[in-house]
Each structure stands twice: as C-alpha cells, then as structure tokens.
Amino acid sequence: MRKIAAMKLTNRLVAFVTLMLTAAIFVLFIGGSVSFRKLGNDFISHYLSQVVYEIDRAIAEPSENDSLNLWLPKLLKASDVVELEILSDTGMLYRYQQVQHVGDQYDLLENRYTLPSNPGFYVNVKSVAPYAEFAYSIGGMLSLTMSVLVIVLALAWGIRWLRLQLEGAELLEERGKLILAGRTDEVARSDEREWPVTASVALDRLISRLKDARQERSRFDTFLRSNTFLDQLTGMANRVMFDNRLHALVQEQGSHGAVMMIKVNDLEELVLQTDRKVADEWIKEVGVVLSNAIQRYPDAILARYFDAKFTILLVQQSEKETELFAGQLMRALERLDPPQGLDNSNWCHLGAVMFTFGESRGRLMDEVEEAVRSAELQEVNSWSLFRKSVATPETRGSVRWRTLLNNVFEKDELELYTQVVKNREGELLYTEVLARINDEQGRLLKASRFIRGVELVGMTVRLDCTVVSKVIARLQKGQIITPVSINLSVYSLKNRHFQIWLRNELMQMTAERRGRILFEVAEGPLVTNFDAVFPTLRLLSGLGCRLVVDQAGRTVVSTHYVKDIQPEFVKLHRSLVRDIHQRPENQLYIRSMLGTCEPTSTGVVAVGVETRQEWKLLLTLGVYGGQGRLLGQELSEKPIKPTQRRRQRWRRK
Template sequence: MSLAQSVKTVAALAERSELERIKVAIESVGDAVYDWTSANDELVWSGPIDNLMGPDVAAKLKMGRDFLKGIGDEGRAARERELRRAILARTGFTAEYKFDLGNGEPMWLEERGTCFMDDTGALARIVGVVRDVTERKKREARLTFLATYDELTGHLNRSRLCAALSEALTQAQRHQRQGAYVVIGIDGLALINESHGYDIADELIQMVGERISYALRKHDLMGRVAGNKFGVVLPNAARDDMELVASRLLEAVRAEPFQTSAGKTIATISIGCVELDSGVKSSQEAMSRAEEALDSAKRNGRDCYVVHHASPAKVSWRRRNRAVADSIVSALAENRMKLAFQPIVHTDSAKTAMYECLIRMEKPGGEIASAGEFIPVAEQLGLVRLIDQRVQELVIAEARRSPGVTFTFNVSGYTASDTPWMRKFLEVMEENQDIAKQLVVELTETVALRDVDESVSFLKALRGLGCRVAIDDFGAGYTSFRNLQALDVDIVKIDGAFVRDLASSADNRMFVKTLVELAKNFGVEVIAEWVETDAEVKILKEYGVEYLQGFLYGAGKMETPWRS
C-alpha cells in the first residue's frame, strides 16, 4: 500500500469513526436516522426505529413512498414545501407532521434533513433524523386551548369572553343593533364546598355550565368569568329576548337535581342582566353593571334575575369615579403624589415635636388636590394600597433628607387588612432600619381592633425595627383596657370629633379626660387632634395631653421649614 493510499485509508477510518460517534449521540436521545436514495426510493434506517414507530410499522418503512403514506396529505404538502425551500436555498430543512401508526392515535414527528444533489442538480439523496414530538405538541395544544378556554368547563375563559363582549358592544353601537350581557352566579356554592369539598363543587360547576349552554340560543357566547360565575353575550337581543333567556336559564337549572359523585344535589342560579345600549362604554362597564344587577338578585332572595337600571345619579357617580381613578393612576406613574406636612407641637412650649405626612395629588396643571378628593375613590376601586406604598416611599425619602426630624404617617384600613402588603411594608422598613427612629406609623383604632392578634404582631414587628407606633382616632372604636394593653403602642391620637367644642361640651370633656387617663395608666403619650382654640389648649393642658395638632398651629403645607 502506498503512502497516499495509507493516508486515504486512515482518513476514511477517521471519518467513519466520527460518523459513528455522531450516530451514537443521535440514537442515544431516541432519534432515528434515515438515508433515502432517490434512484431506487430505498429508505435505510438506523437507530431505535422499532422503539419509535413500533416493530410492525417500522418493518413496512423500507421505501420512501411507504413513509409518505403514513404522513397524510396535509403533512406531505407541508414537507414538500420545506424540501423545495431547502433545495433552492442549499440549506437543511425541518418539518413537523402527524404520522399515522394505524392504531387510531397518530404521533407527531419532527424531521430534520439535508438534501444532496447529483451532477445535474437533481435531488439524489436525503439524510436526516426523525424525532417523536407528540408530548410537546400535546403541551402546545393545551396551552393554545387554555389561551381561549376555561380548563374546568371547556367554555370560553374570561379574557376571550371579554373580547367577544367588546365586539358585540361595538356591533351594537356601530350598526344600531341590540345586544345584552348576563352574568350568572351559582347560588350557595360555598356551602357545597364546605359540605362536600372542592371536587364536588367543581363537578357541580361543570354540570350547571352544561345545562346553561344547552338552554342558550345558537349564536350566544358563554364563558366562565369567575369561580362560581358564568357570563353570556347575547348578540342581537332586545330587552324581551334578554329576559326570556334569563327566565329559561333559571328554569333549566332548577328543573331537576344534579347527579354528582356525592349524590343528588339541588342548585339554583341568580342572574344579572344589562343591555348593551349607548350608556355602556366598554366591556368592563357592561360586566360591572351586570355584577351590580347580580348582587341585587342575590339580595332579592336568589333564584331570580335582575336587569340593571342606570340612574342618572349613578351614571354621573361612575363617570366621576372613573375620571378620578385615571388621575390617580397618572399621578402615581408621573410622580405627582406629594406630601404635605402638618406640625404636631409640644403642649407646654408649642414648639414643633413632629410632622404628620399627608398625601396630596398634584394635577397636571399644578393645582393641588387634598386627600379627601381622591382617597375615597381609591378605597372603592382598590387603588389605596398603591397610594400607601407611595406614601411610605416618600416619607422614608424625606426622613433621609432630614436627620433629626420625626414624621408620622397613616396606614389605611384597606392596606392594614392586606397581610401580603403588610409583609412588604415590614420588609421595606427593615431595609431602612437606620431611620426607623424618625418614624411614627399610625393605625386607626377601628382597623387595629378588626383583628387584634394580627395588629399586635404587626405593631410589635414595627417597634422591633425601631419605629414608634400610634393609634389614630382614639375613642372612635371604644378601645378596652385589655385591647390597649395588648396593642402596646407608644402614642394615641384622640379623635378630633371629641376635641371639637371641648370648651362648650361637658360630655366631650368627660370623655376626653377618661381617654387621657386610660392612656396614662399604660404609659402611652397622647396627641389631641383638631385643636382650634386657646380654650381647648387650656383644657387639654390641664388633662396632661403631651402633644397638640390642629389648625391653631398650622394646616398641612408642602413647605419644609426644617430644611430652610
């Protein structure tokens, strides 16, 4: 053998060895390797083709045409498009298609191949691998399903129903067509949960949903909008049509018991209805109005329907709330929430002891809105937690800029009852523990007494971080000796309603004196709010009140005199 022949032999062996390694690596992940020759249509397999296809099917796949038969017309067309693209671009190809195994359950295959051309440019050979991707396709199909449908019932999910409602509303208003939306609540589902468990409740939800769907008109669209609620869009439905559908649904559900795994169960539904007229501006508004009507149906004894009637006053109230909500969100996003500072003074010297931080909203034009203009709406619409979070951020930032100055700020009742938010609040305070001694956190008395054990834990954690804690509106909740002792606070702020007219009201004087004595018994300092006259100051000083707050000493202002 010549040297040149030896070199060729070694190179061939090296190439074969490399190919063997590649083949083993591919086969180790369960892929089957094929080599198809155009001249004789021969299809040669290597790797776990028997495991992939099953031995009976694999034994029949000796020719290319045999393999193509299993793919089916749609899959063959898609594969052919990928082949043509690969041949023109001189690149590899990838195709996915169903393959019929003959057992009624087609598998999904992913094929990756490389085309080899002869001297004339015609396709001579394809070498590639096929892989079972059935499980991935099932997962993708499931995700696609869940993007549109509710997993438990198979009806539309809330987002898709909302989109359908938006389309129906657009059609109704653009083409002067009538339409309606109804929301359906299953009565007493909580009792089913408690008595039989969530599995039986889920069964009932499915069965009620099926019975509702059978009673609907052909073009009505149904979806699950909450745990025990379904929504139905009624296109081209006049008022009479809407009420007829609602009556039919009530009768369909109450007609006979439902046979669950726990036995026969009787169920009824309540329905809230709204017409898609010019007064409804969005799908969210339609859903909100239907929910209001549903609440009325439940108050009326359940197993009935109520049609929403929008009074002019309610429409005006809703529009105002929507405008205020938009302004709150914009102010939060654009950093237009500001602090005003009201002085709290020492009773003896009238010198400022601390400042209460009061939230203000700067409007786009520069005007300042007081808390009373937007906080009630924020509480109704669930935005107050975001405001409380911003207040905390602003107070901490001001305390950092103002060493030695003490600031008090209030946590709203809605936020104080939200355990996850309270944890976050404590985490932020822990991160800023170095300035905690400058802060007094206020909790209203009624909120503190709502869950005494939870309040005790929260206030104890705050004190452990170095903050002082205060009970605001002291007297409004009639705190008992035991509760005041349990809360273990540093300061109480007497409700201003009892301080007002203190000089002229014997009842107020007696009540305030009793509150001060109660606080003194536990070594708690007292702040009197709403102080407006010298006569009130004199009485409060006699009672031993340590601090005073009110217009007599200054309203809340955005200036920061301690820095100037």
C-alpha cells in the first residue's frame, strides 16, 4: 500500500527553493571571499616585485648603494612590509624590521624574490595580508548589504507567491486525505480555489456518482428486505418473517407464549361485489386496529399471514393474559363498521393456541387454524382457544416482579454469564456478558424471560448500572483481559442521569481499558429513538469504546445507522440464522445486510449458530464472525466451589 507523504506539497517546494537559494548565496559568498583574497595577494605580490626591482637596480649601481638606507625604510613602511632581508651566499647584506608589528596577531605573507642583476642575491619579504586591518563599515559594505537584503526580500516574496499559487493543490490534497479517512460527505462539494481544476472536477463527479450509487443501493436493499419480509399492502410482517420468528422461538430454551390468528370472512365476495380497492382499504383498517392493540406488548409480532388472515405472536405470556387480550381485541374489532356486503355480527373470528419450548411450528399453525374453525361454528364474531395439555409457566404481575428484582439487586444476586464471539478463522473477537437471575424457586432466568418484568417495573436503568459496574470492577482488577461487550437498553441511553454516571465511570478508567469495552444496542429501538441516543453513542465512541448493533433483522428497518454511528459489528437476529441452509429468503436478507456494511468497516456477525451446516453457509455468504453453541457455550462467571468427595470405605480393588 502506498504511503501518504506527511509534508505538504507547498512546504516541500518552499523548503527546496529556500535550500537552493541559500546554498547559492553561500557558494557565491565563499567564491567572492576567495576571489577577494586572491586578488589582494596578487596585488601585494605585484607591488612587492616592483620594490624588489628597485632594490636590485640600486645594488647593481655602486653610486646608489649608499643611499639604500635612506629611501628603502620609508618605502617599506608605506607598503606594510614588516620584515625584509637581503641575503647572499656569503651572508646577510641588509635587514629591515618594523618594531611595532612584532608579535602582532595578523598572519604575515612571506615571499622570496631573486635579484636578476645580482646573481647569488635574493630578498625575503614578510608583509601584512591584504584587508587584514579592514573592519566592517556601512559605507564600504553598503552595496553588499543591500544586495543580500534584496535577495532575502525577494526570497520571502517568492515563497509567499509560491504558497498562493499552490494553495489550490494543498486544498485538493487535504480533500484527498479526508476521502481516504472515510469522511467523503464532508468534502462532497469542492472549493473553487482547488487546483488542478480538472482533478477537482473529476473528484466532484466521482463523489456525486458514488453518493447516488450508495443511495440507490440503500433503496434497493430496503426494497429487497421489505419485499422479502413485509406485506406490501399493510406494511406489517408477512408469512415468511412470522414463520422465521416462530420457528426460532419454539427452539429457544424456556420460551413460551401464544399464537393467535384473526380471519376476515367473505373477503373474496367483497371483491366481487365492489372492487379490489375497497377490499384493500378494509384490510388496512383492520390492520390498524390490530397494530394499535399490540402496542402494549413490545415483543409481539403482527403479520398478514394470508390475504384475509392475520397472525399475532405473543411472547412470554400466560393463558390468562392471552384470553384477556383476545377478548379486548374482539371488542375493538366489533367497533369497526364493515363495508356493505359483510355481516356486522359475523365477519371476523379469532383462534389462539398456547405453545412452549420444543413444539413444532407446523403443528402450532394447524392447531390455531382449528381454533379459528371452532370460532366460525358459533356464527358470530367470537374467539376460541385451542385446549391442550400444555403447562405454560405462570406469569408474574408487576408486584411479584418488583419484589423479585428488589431482592436480586439488594442482595447482589445478579449473575453474569459469558459467551465468546469468534471470527471466520475461529479467533476470539470479544466476549459478550449475559445477565441472569434466579426466581423464587431457584430457577435460572435468562434476560429474554425477565427483561419484560424489568421494563414493567421501571428498573431498566438500575439493571444496566449493575451490569456495567460489575464489568468495570473486573476490568479494573485485571480479571478481564479480553474485549468484552455489555448490553445496554435504549431507555437507559436516553436517561440523563445514566448518561452522566456512565461518562464519569468511563473517565476514571485508562484509555487502554476503555478500548476493550463494547456496548450492544438492539436495532429496532435504536432506529426508533436514533435522534435521542445519537449524542450518547457519539460520546461513548469519543471515549474509545466500540459500538455493536444487536438483533439486526428482527424487524425490517432502515440501515442508515451503519453510516451514521459506524458500529464495530452488526449482529444478525437468531431467527435469520436458524436453519438458514434451508431458507433462501433469509440468505437474501443477509446478503443485503452484507452489502450495506461493505463500504464501511462494520462487520456482520451471526448469532445463534447451532449446526455446522448453518456455519458453513454463513461463511460462504461472507459473514465476519459468529456466536452460538457451536462456537462456544455460555459460561458462568461465578467461581465454582470445590466439593468434597465422600470417602469410599468399601472400594473394590
């Protein structure tokens, strides 16, 4: 992969030009100094050669030999000659020396000259170096100083001009860095100063096409998921999604509830008597009543099973609660005014059946249809419950839930279980923390069984605070060294006191430990309350924690959150993973989710992997990791006390 240069283009060019110009000035200065010195030495040598010529002529003529002591010292002193000696093979003929220059700090130039007119004679001259006694003066060096100043000013102006000319290239480079960092939306529109213009315009067009392609891909994925799992007329779940959810629920340990079917009679006759538009409007009106009725059950699923049949799945509800809800639902339907051609007293019938863990989905649908036929035999708007010998667990009211949960929190009896999440190669990604409690009889309850009671009595924030406190305490003590995930409720993330408490707790931890924490949020409530929880999620990301979106695909919602919050992982709901090798529609949904996360760094994790056939197909589809009994069992964090074995007195040898 190519590395990105750390220094800007303008800085590199400015540094290059400045270095070259400085080097040129330095070379010119050194060359000028050497030239000045060479010229000075040549001038001194030429001048001294004329003095030596006069000395040679004076020695050659006897008449002038006596006058040498008269004019030579004055000439030598004026010429800055410090010492002069006239020597021959027989000895020294004449010597001159300036007393005031003896021991001076200046370096002296030594020259030796032969006397052509007097063979055997030569002269040694020691003179002061040229410019040795010159000091800096404004008048003498003004031209040179002004030249250097002009060069410096020209360099500063040239650098400023160069920066202005290359500002567009820097803007284009900065834009490229933001694109590589994944912040394409921030630079979708270019600056007019960007240069080269052709590259800037090309980026504008490519970003525009990329944005259109992503929007089209998002619309296509939403359309694909909607047509696969949603009814086109009412917008509620269709038969495929209902069967997936029911199939996964009856195979979940400890699950129970009720399946209800509402049949609208004589819909085909209504189409023949009027038209399809009137019948569709009537179906929509019935669907609105059913949707409003199940609002009190957050986990309930409403689906249009056939053209004239609706199904409702109630989770963790008792037979008594089901009968009460069926009566209220029938009274709400009877308040509707059916179209002309339908009997006001005999146009809808409801059938219900209770289920528990381990029952067959096909058998349950046969039983609920039998209950509908039993209601039709009464020839009035009525409902019927299919009776069978199925013992459903007794449900608790708000008082019993509050008593149980208060005891759990006050006695600190909340238990934590863990389950590993692995990648495609079987390596550990992180460990998910699962909350468990014991009921009055000591039976272990999963979060799916007691979370509705927690929401019913308003202890969601207290539960999340307890789990987070336990995990943080173990992180601080060094008992947890691997990445760990904590499930948080959207209602807690919306609570102002919980936000402040969680921020203070995380701020007391080191950045390295905060980086090992992942927070999981359910997809459906996240999308519904996205604007309210987005600041909290951004705060958690800013503190170094990672985000995980759980239960993806449980309901069909928009996946815009993948782009907005950039979660580390998106975990598929277990109903999509169950028997996926036998469900092409679920494979299509997972492919759509993988396509949504492909442009980002978000990985898709499958939850509820039970068999090798499921895991093999999921790997073929391209999931990033998985979680389930096949990859790792749920383990308790509670230390196991060793038990003492009884002594075997009569042991057979």
